[in-house]
Amino acid sequence: MKLLSVIVPCYNEEETVADFYAEFIKNKDIFEEKGLDYEIIYVDDGSRDRTVEEIKKIHEKDQRVHMVSFSRNFGKEAAMYAGFEHANGDYVVTMDVDLQDPPSLLPEMFSYIEKGYDSVATRRVSRKGEPPVRSFFARLFYRLMKKISKTEIVDGARDYRLMTRQMVNAILSVKEYNRFTKGIYGWVGFRTKWLEFENVERKKGETKWSFWKLFAYSLEGIMAFSTAPLAFASVLGILFCALAFLMIVVIIAKTLVFGDPTSGWPSMICILCLISGVQLFCMGIIGQYLSKAYMEVKGRPIYICREEI
Numbered sequence: 001m002k003l004l005s006v007i008v009p010c011y012n013e014e015e016t017v018a019d020f021y022a023e024f025i026k027n028k029d030i031f032e033e034k035g036l037d038y039e040i041i042y043v044d045d046g047s048r049d050r051t052v053e054e055i056k057k058i059h060e061k062d063q064r065v066h067m068v069s070f071s072r073n074f075g076k077e078a079a080m081y082a083g084f085e086h087a088n089g090d091y092v093v094t095m096d097v098d099l100q101d102p103p104s105l106l107p108e109m110f111s112y113i114e115k116g117y118d119s120v121a122t123r124r125v126s127r128k129g130e131p132p133v134r135s136f137f138a139r140l141f142y143r144l145m146k147k148i149s150k151t152e153i154v155d156g157a158r159d160y161r162l163m164t165r166q167m168v169n170a171i172l173s174v175k176e177y178n179r180f181t182k183g184i185y186g187w188v189g190f191r192t193k194w195l196e197f198e199n200v201e202r203k204k205g206e207t208k209w210s211f212w213k214l215f216a217y218s219l220e221g222i223m224a225f226s227t228a229p230l231a232f233a234s235v236l237g238i239l240f241c242a243l244a245f246l247m248i249v250v251i252i253a254k255t256l257v258f259g260d261p262t263s264g265w266p267s268m269i270c271i272l273c274l275i276s277g278v279q280l281f282c283m284g285i286i287g288q289y290l291s292k293a294y295m296e297v298k299g300r301p302i303y304i305c306r307e308e309i
Ligand code: UDP
Pocket: 008, 009, 010, 011, 012, 013, 045, 073, 074, 075, 076, 079, 095, 096, 097, 098, 100, 202, 206, 207, 208, 209
């Protein structure tokens, strides 16, 4: 028998962990037909509610349910990494606990693995039930990413993905601290089949992602998979140099023709402000990359475990 590991990151999800298990177990017979055994790895991302207790209850009923519990909230990326590290399966799937990634899709996903794909990924074709501002910025982010990064990051891609052991090992070999898993999937490559599904709204509990948390996450993605902003800073610098050179020529010509009345004080201040603004902006971009490099160099662990069952 082959083993399927299901990785489920949870953060303050006391209401949903049991529902997820119940929903997942419905496909048990189909798995058995395909010669698949399963293990569920709940990764508790430092929840402050009763998530851990709920998971332990499920573990008592079913020994195939495991838990990795963090010492604090390390973020979903860290939770997925911990899941990959603890998974023993020949196949590994990552899913949200809120049932936004329907477990009923699993048999179809697995059939593509049987056909020889290394990974089966999902993307939602609609963003129904999401605030319009959020959808707008999400689209903008993916369009921008497409332009400035060589790594493919698909619009609407979920973290719901089934992979072979080989691909999981490849992902585990990417040990960076600032993780953007959607990009890492693309970066490691392999043959991926994309399945599409309609957005499902969260059943219980609420989303853990505020607009600003998502915004910061998107910047993380850009910096992890593109150095275009750095190039942008240099291009901006060159443009301003060219402009300044042109202005010098004009001013010299003007002085030679019309003499030198002391004027242009206000415009001088405007230019000064503009240029120092641009300089600070570009330094900020460099600073962002520097801070990422700083965090990488420290070599801190991606997560810290408090309890394992
Ligand atoms: N999650 C996590 N750590 C966090 C935030 C979220 O492990 O810091 C988990 C959460 O429990 C859920 C999944 O990541 O299983 C997706 O989160 P959520 O449903 O809040 O995001 P959305 O679907 O709204 O994008």
